[in-house]
Amino acid sequence: MPELLQVQIDLTALQREIDALAEISEQPAPVVTRVLFSEADLRARKFVKRLCGDAGLALRADAVGNLFARWPGKNSGLPPVATGSHIDAIPNAGRYDGVVGVLGGLEAIRALKRAGFEPARPVDLIVFTAEEPTRFGIGCLGSRLLSGALAPDKASGLRDREGVALEEWRARAGCAETALESVRLEPGCYSAFVELHIEQGPLLEREGIPIGIVEKIAAPAALRLELTGEGGHAGAVLMPERRDALLAGAEIALAVERAVTSTGSADTVGTTGVFRIEPGAVNSVPCRALLEIDVRDTQQPARDAALRQIEQAVAEICRRRRVEWNLQTLNADPPALCDAELVNAVATVCERLQIPARRMISRAYHDSLFMALLCPMTMIFIPCRDGVSHRPDEYSSPEQIREGVRVLAGTLAALAAR
Ligand code: GLV
Ligand code: MN
Ligand code: MN
Numbered sequence: 001m002p003e004l005l006q007v008q009i010d011l012t013a014l015q016r017e018i019d020a021l022a023e024i025s026e027q028p029a030p031v032v033t034r035v036l037f038s039e040a041d042l043r044a045r046k047f048v049k050r051l052c053g054d055a056g057l058a059l060r061a062d063a064v065g066n067l068f069a070r071w072p073g074k075n076s077g078l079p080p081v082a083t084g085s086h087i088d089a090i091p092n093a094g095r096y097d098g099v100v101g102v103l104g105g106l107e108a109i110r111a112l113k114r115a116g117f118e119p120a121r122p123v124d125l126i127v128f129t130a131e132e133p134t135r136f137g138i139g140c141l142g143s144r145l146l147s148g149a150l151a152p153d154k155a156s157g158l159r160d161r162e163g164v165a166l167e168e169w170r171a172r173a174g175c176a177e178t179a180l181e182s183v184r185l186e187p188g189c190y191s192a193f194v195e196l197h198i199e200q201g202p203l204l205e206r207e208g209i210p211i212g213i214v215e216k217i218a219a220p221a222a223l224r225l226e227l228t229g230e231g232g233h234a235g236a237v238l239m240p241e242r243r244d245a246l247l248a249g250a251e252i253a254l255a256v257e258r259a260v261t262s263t264g265s266a267d268t269v270g271t272t273g274v275f276r277i278e279p280g281a282v283n284s285v286p287c288r289a290l291l292e293i294d295v296r297d298t299q300q301p302a303r304d305a306a307l308r309q310i311e312q313a314v315a316e317i318c319r320r321r322r323v324e325w326n327l328q329t330l331n332a333d334p335p336a337l338c339d340a341e342l343v344n345a346v347a348t349v350c351e352r353l354q355i356p357a358r359r360m361i362s363r364a365y366h367d368s369l370f371m372a373l374l375c376p377m378t379m380i381f382i383p384c385r386d387g388v389s390h391r392p393d394e395y396s397s398p399e400q401i402r403e404g405v406r407v408l409a410g411t412l413a414a415l416a417a418r
Contacts, residue, residue, distance in 0.1 A: 007111040007409045009402045014107045018401075021047060021087065021103065022095035030392040034089040036130040036141070037065070037173045044087050048102060048127055055110050057125065063178040064155075064170065066142040067127040071109055073119040073416060079191040079375075081119075081415040083108065083408060084126030086142075086367060090134050094394025096384065100401055101196040102127050108196075108409035119416035121191065128367040135160045135169070137224050137292055137330045143367035145183040147374050149333070152180035161276075161290070190375040192342055192415050195368045196408045197379055198396050202387030203360060210403045211357035212381030213346045214338055217372075218267070219300045220365040221307055221332040223293040225252065225314060228324040231279065231287030246277045246286035248323040255313035256293055262309070265302035267363075270295045270310075292330075298361055300334055307332065336369045339376030346378055349410035355403055364389070380407050 024044045026033040034040045045067065052059055052069035060068045070080065085101025105125045112119075129142030136158040144150035158166040170176040199205075204212050229243035253272040260270035274292035293310065297303035311327065318325040343359065350357035362368075362379060371377045382404035385395040 005112070005115055005117055005410065005413045007115045007406065009107060009111055009405050009409070011398050011402050014103060014401065014405070015398050017051060017103050018095060018099055021099055025089075027092070030094070032089045032093045032095050032392065033091045034087065035091070036088050036132070036135040037169045041088055042173060045127070048087060051103070051106060052125065055106060055113070057109070061175060062183045063175055063180050064142050064145050064183050065129040065173055065175045066146060066183065069106070069125040071113070071119060071123040073121040073123065075120055076122060078121035079189060080122035080124045081412055082124040082126055082190045082193045082371075083195060083412060084124070084128065084367070085195050085197060086128045086131035088130050088132045088134075090132045090390055092392060093390055094392050096198045096394050096396050097200065097389055098131060098197070100198055100382065100396065100404065104196045104401060104405045104408065108405050108412055111405070111409050112413055117413055120418060121416050123412055123416050124190070131367050133222060133330075136166065137222060139220070139222070139331070139365060140367050140370055143370035145180065146185050147370040148184050149370050149373060152183070155180055185374055187374050190371075192339070193368060193371040193375050193377045194342065194346070194408065194411050194415070195366055195371075195379045196404050197366060197381055198384040198389060198394070199381040199387065200364045200384065200389035204358070204381060204383035205385065205387065207358065209356050209358050210382065210400060211350055211355055211407055212360040213343050213350070213357055214362045214368075214379035214381060215343055215359050216298060216338060217336040217362045217365060217369045218296050218298045219303050219333055219335040221295045221303060222330040223295070223307070223310065224328045224330050225291040225293065226326040227289040227291070227318065229287055229321070230285070232285045234283040234285060237285055242285055243322045244285055245289040245323055248317055248321045249275060249277070249289040249291050251317045252291065252314055255317065256295070256310055259306045259309035259313065260295060263297070263302040263305050265297055265299055267299065268295070268297040268302050268306050269363075270306060296363065298335060298363070304332070333365075333369065336372040336377070338372070338378040342376045342378040345414055346380060346407065346411050349407055349414060353406055353410060355407060380404055380411070
């Protein structure tokens with residue numbers, strides 16, 4: 001490894017940018033909501049593009065809105081090193097998830113530039129489209145398309161809950177001029193990908209360790225379930241006659257809990273995070289329900305066992321309650337293993353900076369899950385208060401963010417020097 005580069009992180013600028021980005025939200029502060037291609041998401045993209053332009057990076061956007069900001073290297077023919085994350089935010093989110101990896105990644109590059117570092121190969125900052133699944137039910141839309149994990153024709157068929165297709169959203173967002181086929185990148189196009197992110201769990205804070213180095217990302221899956229029963233007057237329809245879609249859904253949500261707690265793995269988790277009913281009137285029997293169910297484990301066999309049990313429960317409950325069902329698997333991805341050499345490279349940077357670090361798994365998914373299909377990948381985690389994430393009170397301190405950016409900058413320097 002070349003000589004250790006001492007970089008100065010401009011924490012004031014970085015925190016100001018994080019706070020300014022948080023103001024761009026569909027809901028009032030402190031809530032951050034930026035659903036894919038919403039007006040807030042488009043404004044947030046503009047904001048980040050301006051910052052990247054100010055930093056002298058060359059910008060490119062692809063046909064699904066993934067943004068690439070490039071710092072050219074001495075040898076533009078070498079596969080670049082990449083970092084990055086996402087700026088979309090689920091409803092009722094906070095300001096750090098994804099953003100720390102994007103704005104922190106940008107600050108790492110600016111700090112390296114200020115220190116006079118000249119990369120041998122290009123360094124890319126990637127802002128991925130829709131890491132969050134809010135609009136289409138499927139997470140990591142941009143990195144799935146980049147890596148080929150999602151075929152363009154499958155993606156074209158995606159529709160949101162209002163029935164608006166991805167193609168229509170791409171047109172509205174102004175990125176429909178090129179076909180989705182053009183998004184795909186070839187394996188080996190990058191020499192490495194390293195994503196900085198908040199932990200979204202309690203371990204680093206609990207153990208007082210400032211940096212986590214990710215060795216594995218858990219296997220995520222998501223199901224969408226449409227239930228159709230029969231509506232009617234809440235006073236007039238007697239109980240034995242009912243085909244109540246909500247009650248079927250309620251039993252299914254409990255069956256999800258039973259399924260994930262009976263796999264024998266303490267790491268299996270299941271969440272019925274979406275549950276909408278129609279018509280939604282107090283004096284009307286619910287005739288339709290839409291559920292979205294998230295199931296994960298670090299071990300794929302345990303996750304898959306839970307999925308099978310949930311499918312069986314759906315069939316049994318719906319037959320018994322005479323409710324029609326349509327169960328769709330939105331995604332069921334394998335876990336991703338991080339590259340051992342890259343993990344060691346980050347650990348070496350931590351040692352040299354004298355920043356304590358531990359190795360860990362990521363229970364949340366990230367675009368890194370799919371970047372692993374293109375190049376060696378790992379992630380750098382920083383603590384977040386009480387392990388809280390996907391909530392407005394999500395918080396990492398400026399000092400915690402600084403340590404993450406220092407480690408990222410050191411890692412990018414080491415990887416881009418050769
Ligand atoms: C990403 O936001 C996830 O749900 O893990
Ligand atoms: Mn998230
Ligand atoms: Mn995230």
